[in-house]
Amino acid sequence: MSNRIRSARIVQALAVGITGAAAVFIVAAALFLLITIVIRGAPAISWEFITEPPRGQMKEGGIYPVIVGTLALTLGTAAFSLPIGIAAGIFLSEYAARGRVTRLIRLAISNMAGVPSIVYGLFGLALFVNLAGFGKSIIAGALTLACLTLPVIITATEEALRQIPSDLRQASLALGATRWRTIYKIVLPAAAPGIVTGSILGLSRAAGETAPILFTAVAYYKRQLPDSIFSDVMALPYHIYILATQVTDRPIDIVWGTALVLVAGVTALSVLAAVWRSNQRRKVRW
Amino acid sequence: MRAPFIAKWRAGLLGRPVTSRAADGLVRKVIALNGWAAIFILAAIFLFLAINSNRALGEVGFVAMLTGREWYPTIAVPRFGFLPLLAGSAAVTVTALVLSVPVSVAAAVFISEFASGRVKEVAKAIIEFMAAVPSVVYGFVGLAVVAPWVQQTFSQPSGLSALTAAIVLAFMIAPTIVSISEDALHAVPNSLRQGSLALGNTRWQTTYKVVIPSASSGVLAAVMLGMGRAIGETMAVLMLTGNAAIIPTSLFDSVRTITGTIAAEMGNVVQGGLHQSVLFNLGLVLFTITFLINLVADLVLEKQRRRWQR
Numbered sequence: 001m002s003n004r005i006r007s008a009r010i011v012q013a014l015a016v017g018i019t020g021a022a023a024v025f026i027v028a029a030a031l032f033l034l035i036t037i038v039i040r041g042a043p044a045i046s047w048e049f050i051t052e053p054p055r056g057q058m059k060e061g062g063i064y065p066v067i068v069g070t071l072a073l074t075l076g077t078a079a080f081s082l083p084i085g086i087a088a089g090i091f092l093s094e095y096a097a098r099g100r101v102t103r104l105i106r107l108a109i110s111n112m113a114g115v116p117s118i119v120y121g122l123f124g125l126a127l128f129v130n131l132a133g134f135g136k137s138i139i140a141g142a143l144t145l146a147c148l149t150l151p152v153i154i155t156a157t158e159e160a161l162r163q164i165p166s167d168l169r170q171a172s173l174a175l176g177a178t179r180w181r182t183i184y185k186i187v188l189p190a191a192a193p194g195i196v197t198g199s200i201l202g203l204s205r206a207a208g209e210t211a212p213i214l215f216t217a218v219a220y221y222k223r224q225l226p227d228s229i230f231s232d233v234m235a236l237p238y239h240i241y242i243l244a245t246q247v248t249d250r251p252i253d254i255v256w257g258t259a260l261v262l263v264a265g266v267t268a269l270s271v272l273a274a275v276w277r278s279n280q281r282r283k284v285r286w
Numbered sequence: 287m288r289a290p291f292i293a294k295w296r297a298g299l300l301g302r303p304v305t306s307r308a309a310d311g312l313v314r315k316v317i318a319l320n321g322w323a324a325i326f327i328l329a330a331i332f333l334f335l336a337i338n339s340n341r342a343l344g345e346v347g348f349v350a351m352l353t354g355r356e357w358y359p360t361i362a363v364p365r366f367g368f369l370p371l372l373a374g375s376a377a378v379t380v381t382a383l384v385l386s387v388p389v390s391v392a393a394a395v396f397i398s399e400f401a402s403g404r405v406k407e408v409a410k411a412i413i414e415f416m417a418a419v420p421s422v423v424y425g426f427v428g429l430a431v432v433a434p435w436v437q438q439t440f441s442q443p444s445g446l447s448a449l450t451a452a453i454v455l456a457f458m459i460a461p462t463i464v465s466i467s468e469d470a471l472h473a474v475p476n477s478l479r480q481g482s483l484a485l486g487n488t489r490w491q492t493t494y495k496v497v498i499p500s501a502s503s504g505v506l507a508a509v510m511l512g513m514g515r516a517i518g519e520t521m522a523v524l525m526l527t528g529n530a531a532i533i534p535t536s537l538f539d540s541v542r543t544i545t546g547t548i549a550a551e552m553g554n555v556v557q558g559g560l561h562q563s564v565l566f567n568l569g570l571v572l573f574t575i576t577f578l579i580n581l582v583a584d585l586v587l588e589k590q591r592r593r594w595q596r
Contacts, residue, residue: 008491009488011490011491012488012489012491015490015494016396016400018392019400020401021392022388023392023396023409026393026413026416026460026464027412027413029416033427033457037423083320085323087316087317088321091320095314095317095321096321104325105322105324105325107581108328110580110584111580111581112327112328114511114515114576114583115328115573115576116519116545117421117520118518118520118549118569118572119576120331121548121549121552122335122548122552122565123331126335126337126566130557150324154324178306178309178310180309180313180314181306181310207420208418208420209420209421210421210520210521211521211545215552215553237420237423237521240422240423240426241422241525244429244525259423259426259427262420262423263420263423266419266420267419270418
C-alpha cells in the first residue's frame with residue numbers, strides 16, 4: 001500500500017517535471033525569438049534607417065516609404081473593418097435572437113478566422129483588383145486585409161458588449177430611449193475599452209500579414225510615397241520577404257532591423273492596448 | 287390641454303420620437319445587414335475562387351489535376367498535377383504536428399493544472415507574443431537560424447527542406463494548440479477535480495484520469511485548428527521548403543506546398559490565362575480542406591462548451 005502511494009507520488013513529480021519542461025521549452029523559444037530579433041536588429045536602427053528611402057538596389061538606406069506603406073494599409077484596413085465589424089458585433093450581442101441564424105453566423109465567423117491568408121489574397125485579387133478594377137493598390141489591399149481582420153473585431157465587440165450588465169440597458173430603455181439610442185449612448189461607451197483593445201489586436205495582426213497583400217497591394221520597390229489610395233505601396237512584411245530571399249549580398253543587418261521595426265510596432269500596439277484595457281477595467285466596476 | 291399632447295406623443299407624432307424611432311428602425315436594418323457579413327464573405331470567397339477556376343476545370347479537368355503527378359506549369363505543354371503539391375503540404379503539416387502536439391499539449395496541461403497564478407499569467411502573455419509575430423518574421427528567423435542548423439546537424443547539401451519548414455511551423459502553431467487546449471482543460475468544472483482528489487488520487491492521477499478525458503474533444507479541436515493553421519501557412523513555408531515540386535521521399539527533400547505554389551507563381555502568370563485559373567483552383571482545394579477542418583473543430587468546441595454550461 002505505501003509502495004503504491006510512494007510510486008504515485010513519484011509519478012506525480014515526474015509528470016509535473018515533464019509537462020513543466022514542455023511549458024518552459026515553448027516559453028524559452030518565444031523569448032529566444034524576441035531576444036534574437038532585438039539583439040540582431042538593434043544595430044541597424046538609426047534615425048536615417050527610419051526616415052530615409054532605400055538606396056543602392058535596397059542594400060543601403062532606410063525603410064521610410066516601407067513604414068508609411070504599412071501604416072497606410074493598416075489605416076485603410078481599420079476604415080473598412082471597424083464599422084462593419086463593430087456593427088456585426090452589436091447585431092450579435094444586442095439584436096439577434098438566439099437561434100439557428102445566429103448559430104450559423106457564429107460558425108461562419110470562427111470559420112473565417114481559419115481561412116488561410118493566401119486564400120484571402122486570391123479573393124482580393126479576383127474581387128477588388130480585377131473585378132472592381134482597383135488594380136494593385138492601397139484600397140484593394142486594405143479591403144482584403146479588412147476581410148481577414150473582421151472575425152477578430154466582431155468577436156471582440158460581441159464579447160465586450162456581453163460584459164455590460166443588462167441593468168444599464170433596462171434603465172435607459174425605461175427612461176424612454178430607443179434601442180439604438182441606448183446602444184449608442186450607454187452600452188457602446190461602456191464597452192469601448194474592450195472593443196478598442198480587440199480591434200487593435202486584429203489590426204496589428206493585419207499589419208504583419210504578407211500573403212493577402214502579395215497580389216493586391218505591394219510594390220517591390222517604390223521610391224516615392226503613395227499619392228492616393230489607388231497607388232501601390234511598399235510594406236514591411238513584404239520588404240522583409242524580398243530582402244531575405246531575393247536581394248543578394250545585402251548587409252543582413254537591414255533585414256533584422258526591418259524585422260525589429262515590424263515586430264516592435266505590432267507588439268507595442270498590442271501591449272499598449274492590453275495595458276489601457278486593464279486600467280479602464282480597474283476604473284469601472286459593475 | 288394636456289390630453290392631445292399625450293395622444294400625439296403616443297402616436298409618435300412629436301418631432302423627436304418620430305425621427306428617433308425612424309432612426310431606430312433604419313439602424314436596426316443596417317446593423318442586421320452587417321451581422322451577415324461573415325456569411326456573405328465566406329460565400330463570396332467560395333464563389334470567386336470557383337468562378338476563376340472555371341477555365342482550368344474545363345480545359346484540364348478536376349480529376350486530372352488532383353491525380354496528376356507532375357507540376358510543370360510553364361513548359362510548352364504545361365502539366366498541372368496537384369499531387370506533388372498536396373504531398374508537400376502533407377509532409378510539412380504532419381511533421382509539424384508530430385513535433386508540436388506532444389510538447390504543446392503537455393505545456394497546456396502544466397499551465398492549466400499545475401502552474402500557480404503568477405506563472406500562468408506570464409507564460410500566457412509570452413505565448414501570446416509568439417502568436418503575434420508575423421509569419422514572414424518566422425520565415426526569416428528560420429532562414430537565419432534553423433536552416434543552417436538542419437544543414438549542419440544532418441549534413442545535408444541544403445538547409446531548405448520539408449524538415450526545416452516543419453520545425454519552424456511547429457513553433458508557429460504551438461500558441462494555437464496551447465491556448466485552445468488550455469481553455470478546454472480550464473473549462474472542466476472544479477467539482478470533478480475535487481471529487482477525484484477526495485478519493486485519494488494525486489493531482490497527476492486526477493489530471494490524466496479525469497481532467498484530460500473530460501477535455502479530450504477540446505484538445506482534439508485544438509490540434510485540428512493547429513493543423514488548419516499549418517496547412518494554410520504561406521510565407522514561412524515559402525521561404526523554407528526550397529520549393530521543388532516533386533513528391534518527397536525523405537524529410538530532407540525540398541518540397542513545394544499548395545500555399546507556396548500560389549504565392550510564388552501568381553505574380554508571374556498571364557492575366558486570365560490557364561495557369562492563373564489552375565492556381566485559383568488550387569486555392570479552392572486549399573479553402574475546401576481548411577473549411578472542413580475548421581468546421582469540424584468548431585462543432586466539436588461548441589459541443590464541449592454546451593456540455594459544461596449547465
